[in-house]
Amino acid sequence: MAGRSTQPGRGVVAKALDVLDAFDGARDGLALTELSRRAGLPLSTTRRLAADLVEHRVLERLPDRRYAVGRRLWRLGLLARVQGDLRDVALPFLQDLYDATRENVHLAVRDGDAALYVERLHGRTSVPLVSRAGGRLPLHATGVGKVLLAHAPQDVVSAAVAHATKATPYTITEPGRLLRELAEVRRRGYARTVQEMTLGTCSVAVPVVDGDGAVVASIGVVTATRREPTRHLAPLRVAAGGISRALHHPLA
């Protein structure tokens, strides 16, 4: 089974994923040379794979000849269960939370050493942010990330604390202070950040638990710093409770 007939196939899927991964942070498109460099593949391999992916509409060719991720991959991605379960269950509650706050509303899960943003709702009056659905941000520097980190396994916490870097001058990265803050997040049941990820913004976030009480996600609200985020704690907790119950009793 691991002979000549299967080996090329393995290689192609792995390389195609290297090509697709290269578009993280480059949604406006990549030229072939940049795509090759980011994917860590030879130019000729990249050109052949990219042409193949364009032919199958997984990638698109922009008018300026750069490559971009195509609509077909977007459609396929939305078939994933991360959407089917947590996102679909949570969306009406997130919508209610947005109604109540008119601020940026986030739903995030831990994906290894990062907070993966499953959904972001925001309106015209919400403060602009770098977060987006499908994007990843550091666990230690965001509200939802701190909640997820506070309930992560010890090895994840150790690695995050050891490698914490400053996104702004206000990001808490000192190991002792960060660990004390995570204990505080567990104790009081919410995280609060001020200008740790984006200057001029602050956040508050709470855990979403499953039927066994395990923290499976976090929801948070991000506002401009002139507004105290903890005033949104009550609707946040109501929404988190609703999502937790809906995850526990899918038919309720």
Next chain:
Amino acid sequence: MAGRSTQPGRGVVAKALDVLDAFDGARDGLALTELSRRAGLPLSTTRRLAADLVEHRVLERLPDRRYAVGRRLWRLGLLARVQGDLRDVALPFLQDLYDATRENVHLAVRDGDAALYVERLHGRTSVPLVSRAGGRLPLHATGVGKVLLAHAPQDVVSAAVAHATKATPYTITEPGRLLRELAEVRRRGYARTVQEMTLGTCSVAVPVVDGDGAVVASIGVVTATRREPTRHLAPLRVAAGGISRALHHPLA
């Protein structure tokens, strides 16, 4: 270039996409035999490809051994430009529209012979629907679909009219009546449906135009039939105008 070294690669990408396409309408997972049947591939090929895709976290193996689309594909799909441009531009306006109506809000584009739902917002009080982001519905039977069809090329209209099927007893499929309705949609600037896609629901939808006045998308509101949907025309038109202007002047 089309020799032995590239041919296996082409085959693998195409077959992997056949496997992934099989999950359309099957987000709860597929057993291997069903996956093989839907993908139109031999069982052994399907098993090998699925194992490869699981290894790369494109697919996931559920506790009951069925396969499902994995989180990695979801993340990759959200790198697509369909999200980066239209969806990101439109989302704040859709949010405002939801605020104003508390009903299901849809953003759709034409994808060949179907309406592709780019976004769906809804709250706890909105009527349940079959639509979802990334899903496709017939052009002739939905509000946003009728708007897109009314502004589609003649060959698309001819094919849609010739192949229109009934989703409910109320779906308009008679060619003459459907064509007259499309002309009416163009004349009055909106589409209105009553129980044509889902019993008990009705919809109203308007076009979103680009800088050249071409219809590039449609937004619509779906309500329970006891509420007249055209009362939502005013906020719909305001939101469509806002999206159109933002598409035209990205920095405005």
